[in-house]
Amino acid sequence: MSEIDVAIVGAGVAGLAAAAWLARRGARVALLEALPRAGGRAFTDHPAALGGAPFDHGASWLHNAERNPLARLGRWRGETLIDTARTRRRISIVDGRRASEAELAARDAAAEVLETALIARADAPGPDPSFAAALDALPPNPWHANIEAIEATLIAAADPARLSLADWRANRLEGTNLLPPDGFGAYVLRLLAPPPRTLSLTTPVSRLDWGGHEVVLATPRGAIRAKAAIVTVSTGVLAAGGISFAPALPDMTAAAIAALPMGLLSKVALRAAGEDRLDLPPGCFVERRLDARGEPFMAFNAWPRGRDHVIGFFGGETAWALARAGTQAAEDFARAELTRLFGARAARAFAPGVVVTDWGSHPRFLGAYAYPLPGAASARRALATPLAEGRLTFAGEACHPTLAGTVAGALITARMAARTAWSAVKGKGK
Ligand SMILES: Cc1cc2nc3c(=O)[nH]c(=O)nc-3n(C[C@H](O)[C@H](O)[C@H](O)COP(=O)(O)OP(=O)(O)OC[C@H]3O[C@@H](n4cnc5c(N)ncnc54)[C@H](O)[C@@H]3O)c2cc1C
Known part of the structure; x- marks a missing residue:
């Protein structure tokens, strides 16, 4: 026995x-x-390249805090949890400059229209299309490429042409996001x-x-x-x-x-070289408006928890390709994207050395999460x-x-x- x-x-x-x-x-x-x-x-690590600051290779936020048992447990145990709504400002860069108020309003409107249309399509009878196929059927919009990159390649970690629309609809992130400080x-x-x-x-x-x-x-x-x-x-x-x-x-x-199959979401973190914080408030997200759907995409979370590093997120096919190409390729991509966002100032703002996550090649995971x-x-x-x-x-x-x-x-x-x-x-x- x-x-x-x-x-x-x-x-x-x-x-x-x-x-x-x-x-x-x-x-x-x-x-x-x-x-x-x-x-x-x-997995929290304290890499030397980030001056020993806490760095989460994988999960960092308690999503959907209202129905997240780990958030409830933390509150019950008296844990401090940071509500990121206060710092989660999104900054969009268009052609090397910050998007105007009108452009930001257009982005928000496009996101709302797209979400409503995709939910309606997902709830309609008939076969379950891919996220990309459902988006193909909508009138084009200059912000669609970014919204697709965030919803499919970052949040679902998947190539939009391979992601079930029904699953995207069922697993949308809603509600409060909480961040454990350490x-x-x-x-x-x-x-x-x-x-x-x-x-x-x-x-x-x-x-x-x-x-x-x-x-x-x-x-x-x-x-x-x-x-x-x-x-x-x-x-x-x-x-x-x-x-x-x-x-x-x-x-x-x-x-x-x-x-x-496993999707891939990867992170690359770079530490500030000096005092320049690129005029970005702590905790904000920065994205570049893409020229076309499917273009390689990296969104940056700047100075999380008030620390002196930024974290670039990249997912889907871009992340798999860079995982195959190696750490240097991910670093090069991050530095090139920062230069496209902030010009020559970016090259001076960051120190040598980076941290790049390895979920795609690690034999005990072989990806970030399943889709x-x-x-x-x-x-x-x-x-x-x-x-x-x-x-x-x-x-x-x-x-x-x-x-x-x-x-x-x-x-x-x-x-x-x-x-x-x-x-x-x-x-x-x-
Ligand atoms: C980059 C990234 C960002 C993320 N961001 C968030 C976020 O902000 N919020 C959020 O809620 N979620 C996030 N996630 C997802 C979250 O991390 C996972 O959903 C969750 O941690 C998965 O837990 P699990 O127990 O299912 O699997 P795992 O954490 O994979 O646990 C499985 C364990 O099995 C072990 N193992 C593998 N093979 C064997 C074997 N043969 N024998 C014994 N042990 C084995 C592995 O080492 C591992 O420890 C993120 C994930 C990644 C990769």
């Missing part, structure tokens, strides 16, 4: 949340993490600290046998037997065969993994459907139908998976 009730693969937000939920109910839990650190895609990864590890004696770091699971009455997980520390397992690794890791399953996963689960192909929005629920009477369940950001790609989605699906696994364990008699 196994000593462990539930084995959890991956100690990101989902794994940590499942472990906490189960431990509170008295379950014996093994939380198995491949990396030498917990937190997964919630970094999101640090916040997650405080709030979801692993229960005592549950976490094994540097313990990758290479194989999961789920055909018998127990599940058996192969790790370099030996086989771990448990009554049930929850798998929280990214769909990128699953699709690449990072864990082999015996028996093979059923067609429904395998098809869901194939229909949920469904057109027609495949139901894949999220399919992936979350328990197998073997609850002995094997998948959880994590990819599984949530309306909070996908967020820590809130990861946490909520993990609690559901934990409940399923616990029922399966109790059904067997403890």
Whole structure:
């Protein structure tokens, strides 16, 4: 008989949340993490290139704070959370100058019209088109390229021609965005600290046998037997065969993994060389008006938390191409974009050295978060459907139908998976 009730693969937000939920109910839990650190895609670092300031490689905001359990938990624990509405000013640069009030009003109007039209299209009967195909059908507007770049390539991390419109509609970010002052990864590890004696770091699971009455997980520390397992690794890791399953996963689960490829959102951070802050207020977002849809795009978050660095965000195909080309290519792109925004002043404003995130090439993630192909929005629920009477369940950001790609989605699906696994364990008699 196994000593462990539930084995959890991956100690990101989902794994940590499942472990906490189960431990509170008295379950014996093994939380198995491949990396030498917990937190997964919630990861705060203090790089020397940024003078030791906190830098979140992955998640940074508590989105949809009104329905985000991690925001509620933080407030309950007395955590300080910065409401970014006060600083989230957007600055648009057109032909090297700040957009006029009239241009900004035109941008806001275009965004509103576009959003209304795309929602109507998504809600209409008929096949689910891609985001790009739905936008093709609308009268052109000079701001469409930017809005598409932000909605699809940054927020959904996906190529607009491959992103399900139905999924974009279901997962739009709404409500308040909160920022933990010392970094999101640090916040997650405080709030979801692993229960005592549950976490094994540097313990990758290479194989999961789920055909018998127990599940058996192969790790370099030996086989771990448990009554049930929850798998929280990214769909990128699953699709690449990072864990082999015996028996093979059923067609429904395998098809869901194939229909949920990983998108990529990357960041490049540069530190100010001196006092010049480019006349940008702390926390603002800066974008260049694109000339055409599909043009490589980078939006900058300037001086976040009042620190002396800017963070460039780039996603979709641009991010994949730069991930393949290497760190120097991402740095070159960021510096070139800053020069297009601020002219020669930008070259003097930033110090040498950058931080570039590596989610696309990291073998434990292979992307930033999952997006469904057109027609495949139901894949999220399919992936979350328990197998073997609850002995094997998948959880994590990819599984949530309306909070996908967020820590809130990861946490909520993990609690559901934990409940399923616990029922399966109790059904067997403890
Ligand atoms: C650049 C970027 C920006 C983002 N911004 C935000 C944001 O502002 N707000 C927000 O809410 N969300 C954001 N997200 C998304 C958010 O980070 C994720 O949705 C969430 O952290 C995913 O948690 P998870 O537990 O599902 O997966 P993960 O964090 O990926 O956890 C899975 C864990 O499994 C481990 N693992 C992999 N393979 C194995 C194996 N074989 N054996 C054992 N362990 C394994 C991994 O190392 C990892 O720790 C962002 C993500 C990125 C990349």
